[in-house]
Amino acid sequence: MTDQKLVSVQQVSNHKTPEDCWVVVDNQVWDVTDFLEEHPGGSTVILKYAGGDATRAYSEVHAPSVMKNNLDPQKFKGVLDQSTIDAEWTKPPPEENPAVMLEHEKPPLHTLINSHDFELVASKTASKKTWAFYSSAATDLITRDANKLCFDRTWFRPRVLRNVRDVDTTTNILGGRYKLPLFVSPAAMAKLIHPDGECAIARACERKGIMQGISNNSSYTMDELRTAAPTTSFFFQLYVNRDRAKSAALLRQCNQNPNIKAIFVTVDAAWPGKREADERVKADETLSVPMAPSKAQNDKKGGGLGRVMAGFIDPGLTWEDLKWVKQHTHKPVCLKGVMCADDALLAVRAGLDGILLSNHGGRNLDTSPPSIVTLLEIQRRCPEVFESLEVYVDSGIRRGTDVLKAVCLGATAVGMGRSMLFATNYGQEGVEHLVDIIQDELETAMRNIGITSLAEASPDLVHTGDIDHLVPASRSHPYARAIAKGRRPGSKL
Amino acid sequence: MTDQKLVSVQQVSNHKTPEDCWVVVDNQVWDVTDFLEEHPGGSTVILKYAGGDATRAYSEVHAPSVMKNNLDPQKFKGVLDQSTIDAEWTKPPPEENPAVMLEHEKPPLHTLINSHDFELVASKTASKKTWAFYSSAATDLITRDANKLCFDRTWFRPRVLRNVRDVDTTTNILGGRYKLPLFVSPAAMAKLIHPDGECAIARACERKGIMQGISNNSSYTMDELRTAAPTTSFFFQLYVNRDRAKSAALLRQCNQNPNIKAIFVTVDAAWPGKREADERVKADETLSVPMAPSKAQNDKKGGGLGRVMAGFIDPGLTWEDLKWVKQHTHKPVCLKGVMCADDALLAVRAGLDGILLSNHGGRNLDTSPPSIVTLLEIQRRCPEVFESLEVYVDSGIRRGTDVLKAVCLGATAVGMGRSMLFATNYGQEGVEHLVDIIQDELETAMRNIGITSLAEASPDLVHTGDIDHLVPASRSHPYARAIAKGRRPGSKL
């Protein structure tokens, strides 16, 4: 460093690539090419000043001594020749110029960093009708909001000093191996938000190695989806039709489609819920229907997209009908929509392969219990269920931490529905980005609670004291009998 | 479909009714008349494009293949003749043109889809005085708000896979059969919001098969109401007058009116509550009273409509007086306003026929317990009450789910007061619409928890862990004695 050679600004400017990078700090010229990789603050921040003067940025963070102490003296290239400074040199670096997001314009995908972002963008860029159909939930939205809130009120008990260098999120679901304990919950009509609809989702699932649930009301058929993504594993979500023949036909299609790994029979929508945002859009629309034949009017029960679509679903479905389903398929049969430990036990008795604890995203019956509460109810009242079938959870999953909490509490995997639809707003790439985000959040959470594989996930790693009062503890209500007795016709009058 | 006949836009336009409906999708002309009924998305959305081009709306939801796969090839009418396209054809369909609601104008009735909507409309369209009288509650509104909140914090435990095709909401109340476990709670002066007042309500109850409670302060007499709605069943809500002769006269009228099925003696208004919104309107008004005779002034205790009207009610009423009531009527006698399990037990002992758990909509004593809490207190401390008399609940019922929760927890029926007044804003039709809404919400909730008759409603179907801490468990406070002892005059000084 005794060689106080003068270096001109033009010379410095010639070294401005990652492969050959000089910077000036306090009029001293340094070659930092080899240091780029080592810089604790990352290489980007240095490369911003490659071939230029980094003094201001440097001194914001570092004491003057740091550079001299950390770099090899040979990297010192000399002193800046002040006489060579020109207008170009003194021009400040380009300002931070954050992209402006117009109200109805989608921001660049990489600026979306969590599932909430996707929801926010959809709320501003999807059509009013699409937004109402996707985002709406039953009546006062209590269950919709409680779904997430109960995850937020479940606390981790992180363990430290465990080797978490390599983390493995792979999961067995119904005998198959997937990259994540996450699947796309079946949700109707993804085409409303993107022309590729469920095909975009299928291709993203193929790339990311996760399972996709196909809605009975999918915009694309199961065969079209298989064509779009030939190696994706699917399960088919079945609404049993009042006309059994139609359901039988669907099951035949499933049987012939090797990518379909299981049938999920939806049972939490015996009757379509009252989704008021959805119905309000519809109520408005009728005002402008040009001709109004009586049979085309909204009936008094409201005419939201949700209710209209549900017309064919059989509200008379019972446990007996599951035998019929099992007769028409050789694939595993699961239930979607279990909300009570008693029904989990019945599902075991019915010989099913899995149950998806779900309240339909709060869309069907308001104040039905958050899924995590049902999971805890099963733990408390009949933990043997976990030994007999696989338990899945959806409704309210927004974060990798939510995924991990459900798995710790006994779930095999979780589903995300609405968020995936919102991500489909960006097509296949959007869904891939969302899956990447969840995977990163999940891996971060696993490491930070001290585990590296999901087999280690255990109830010991979470604390549910903040929601335990929401969990029913015993099967039968102590006063059910007295009330029933009082209700007996003629008991009094 | 080999017949690629050209069809002109004029030809297509001729088929634009539900009985004869063609649409164009991707330049292919289809006859969808027979498909209208089968369309899972309902017929309205297709009829919107009857005789026109539905390509855009179709492709928002469906994959290209759907139409071909689902329709009979014979329904294919040919290819659109592009040369025939004119300005009329390319005109977009009429835009959604939602009706604009002016601040003080009632929106069309069919756009109101829940009880909250009726309240909102009343707040904007009723007179300041009427709104204050109807909406106000005691002092800090804690009980008013807790009434609803406690229903919201009562969770369902829905059961699945039960046949819920046919649901029956009929209910026995005091020996009569009604279409719903719902009655109109007696509320004073319905004429303030509509000239037909209680008559409108009576006619709506007649149409809908539910019971109406007639307020002692009704705008119309019980005979006028009977004339208006000759087959409606009523109960009469009695404020026992300081002048017993006047009450005796009313009871005589009741006895002579066969539509009156019971007498409900109000006991939760021993003294009129302090309804501050109501009193503020009154306080303002006096400022502009043109002459101010001393005896007409508001007294210092405030002069809201509620307090002024309550002047004749006897605050000296006791259990003994109920004997007097029973001597003056042969009809069932119930109490309106029980707020403590101890009084429920006394009502049993007094040989009454029913008790209405009510805090007067939070209008009388702030921080009196929400009705659902009193219902739980009875369960916990004296469930035998349910075997001896009928228990009703009002205060805070806004949803069909609230009705169902009360019934599950032991109530025979529930009352709605304020909401019915707000619905009377639209006259008889408004009340009918509200009853329809509640019935739809109730049926939807019944199906979604897996029951088809109210006899199946049971405490096992709800979980109250979120409000159990609000329920008194034992009769006597452990330290009541020590405190009483300390209070004994002369115990210390």
Place this chain on the structure above:
Amino acid sequence: MTDQKLVSVQQVSNHKTPEDCWVVVDNQVWDVTDFLEEHPGGSTVILKYAGGDATRAYSEVHAPSVMKNNLDPQKFKGVLDQSTIDAEWTKPPPEENPAVMLEHEKPPLHTLINSHDFELVASKTASKKTWAFYSSAATDLITRDANKLCFDRTWFRPRVLRNVRDVDTTTNILGGRYKLPLFVSPAAMAKLIHPDGECAIARACERKGIMQGISNNSSYTMDELRTAAPTTSFFFQLYVNRDRAKSAALLRQCNQNPNIKAIFVTVDAAWPGKREADERVKADETLSVPMAPSKAQNDKKGGGLGRVMAGFIDPGLTWEDLKWVKQHTHKPVCLKGVMCADDALLAVRAGLDGILLSNHGGRNLDTSPPSIVTLLEIQRRCPEVFESLEVYVDSGIRRGTDVLKAVCLGATAVGMGRSMLFATNYGQEGVEHLVDIIQDELETAMRNIGITSLAEASPDLVHTGDIDHLVPASRSHPYARAIAKGRRPGSKL
């Protein structure tokens, strides 16, 4: 009524006083003079239309038949002579014309109907400094807000059908008889908000028969107050001075003043709290102090009025010093500021006459327990205290219901401080109005829970399940020993 005499509008106009009042309804002229008193809706509303046409107001509330059914036929004076109608007659009655309240102008006293109103008016009309001094509380205001919230979360268990015609709020306090279980808590410097300061309060207390606590920092001396209100009973709030002689002098003055009934030694202000709103005003002010001698500056601990005034209070006060106090007075000695059941027990042992559970309105130590919580702690841990001395409560009392809850839970009486200062904004009349409001609220609450004297107030009439988790149950913390052991110097290093 067969006499269809025509009556001119001029004739009607002549009967427009309470003593002679005609009104026109549906063109029929009635003399309603005798009915004024009987009208369930009060006389004011009729008198508004005296000598005029009441049709519109009448039909808003009543069915057409009501008048004919209720009035003596002789009161019918004839039919309005339509030909006599003139412009004056058809002029609408004066509109409601609510007084406009300017931001910094006090509204008429009668329009203030609760203690919150007084606070709101003071916030807009008192000087910035006064508002800051009165309203401020310690640091994050948690205790200030919890004081009221804990009352709000204490629920009544009202009993019905008890004769509550006559209600008696009189109370014994330290051997004296007062109209209410309410006293004015001693609060410093009432003159800041009204020139009459504590004198106005004293005169109001005299009129209303309640006790006043005189602050050690009162704007007026105890002798001046006695002169202002010769029959008011006072207690004197003593801050024991670092200079005992000064306190002894004050106690001598107390001994000589027969209106002083007791000495309340303040113990919850061992050190002045950090009232940030107060200190911010002070911090601002110093910016404009014209000369800044070093010793006059705010010290670093802030210089709010509260802290500056507290300079003379002895932080070295102990239970031993109470003996000194008792030696200097023959009057009952009480403690103001007990916040823990253990100290209540020590007060019994020290032979004191009463304890005022108080956290100084949350002004001294944030997150000190709400007074009602301390009251419950005494109940739970040492109910025998109630048999040995009188227990008072202040901090957070804003409503008559709060008063009643405290009395039900064992308090002999409660104090209101801040609210009384805010009422002093209107001088003596303001304080009287506030006391009337609280009395009305208290009587209303007593009647509505079914009691007529405070001797009947009992813990059985309230339920504290919503705040019981805030109440310490046992004396000694189970792990106190382990922690102390760990803290022993040298236990480890």
Place this chain on the structure above:
Amino acid sequence: MTDQKLVSVQQVSNHKTPEDCWVVVDNQVWDVTDFLEEHPGGSTVILKYAGGDATRAYSEVHAPSVMKNNLDPQKFKGVLDQSTIDAEWTKPPPEENPAVMLEHEKPPLHTLINSHDFELVASKTASKKTWAFYSSAATDLITRDANKLCFDRTWFRPRVLRNVRDVDTTTNILGGRYKLPLFVSPAAMAKLIHPDGECAIARACERKGIMQGISNNSSYTMDELRTAAPTTSFFFQLYVNRDRAKSAALLRQCNQNPNIKAIFVTVDAAWPGKREADERVKADETLSVPMAPSKAQNDKKGGGLGRVMAGFIDPGLTWEDLKWVKQHTHKPVCLKGVMCADDALLAVRAGLDGILLSNHGGRNLDTSPPSIVTLLEIQRRCPEVFESLEVYVDSGIRRGTDVLKAVCLGATAVGMGRSMLFATNYGQEGVEHLVDIIQDELETAMRNIGITSLAEASPDLVHTGDIDHLVPASRSHPYARAIAKGRRPGSKL
């Protein structure tokens, strides 16, 4: 006072200093020089009117008699000569003229009176990037907010009538004696907010006698800090490097630096958390990076400053590695980041000297438990820990009351990180001011709960009933086994 000498306004004006101060009240001239010190309201308020007319200010607070009663008659100097009044005299005193704070301008330091103020000022005056880096926390900010909230929901149980004249906050930490149970938590890159960075903090700690934790990512080296503040005690916070040699080198530096009293190994950052505010700044920035070499881009996991900086931290660290650390230093070794009682026990077994309960300010894993909850968990499950090592707490400390609560519950000392960085906005003076504030708040709280030394701090002085449900009580979850069994590969399918 019989000497009614006339005094001119000019004469009065000559006595306007603290050493010679006259004021006029009600036209009477008084020498109040000797009284300045005694004035309960402080001298400032009098000096404001020195040599002038104080009538208005006086009568706002005092009754007319007070002056005459309290001052020596000799201090009366005569009656104001009205004829001498001139324009200058009648000019009102300078108005309160609070300094206007511009949005991006730091207000004068003395107007900041609590830690929240420092945060607010930093949010408005620091660069966007700095604010994001300092203030951000993991994902939904639940833990960040719960940290403070749990302190707020921990209630004091203040004891009264204990001599609290002299209060002593000194504390032993790892054998050293400090003025406060408070240290500066190690936080990275203080230079971002002030050029003096950690040096400013070090000098402030030296002045105030508290310990400073040096971040592994400090802007200044430990030797530079020692030079800046030669008598400050430090501990060094170590992120163990993937390249152990680098960590060994740091430990050698620590060994040679006598001011370093201990090594704190960070264990709560096994993987960098997702701090979204931080990442959003970064995401924006990349938009304007002039050249974009592929290897310099933000990776998909986001590129916030926090994540980039964490690249060298070894996620493979285990309890075994602590032996390596202990081999490389002779100083006490503590853990920073324990979040579970089980790990506290392991720390005892590992022979460590202390554990800092910390969730990294909520920056690493959202819904990790608030530190105070972990402290309670240790109490409940393994109180013997307190006898074996020292327990510290950080994350969420904002008030002196928070410090005291932690100490009462067993902590030896607490750390403040973010707040100290925000105070560094004002350089050394800012940090000193913040420490003064915390000390004042702590002393005030100690006195007001009735203790004078931290050895008296005990769990008996707080009540945690409001957060006890958040505390895990037992080690092993009752259903962990059933769930694990169900998860066993092949258990079902």
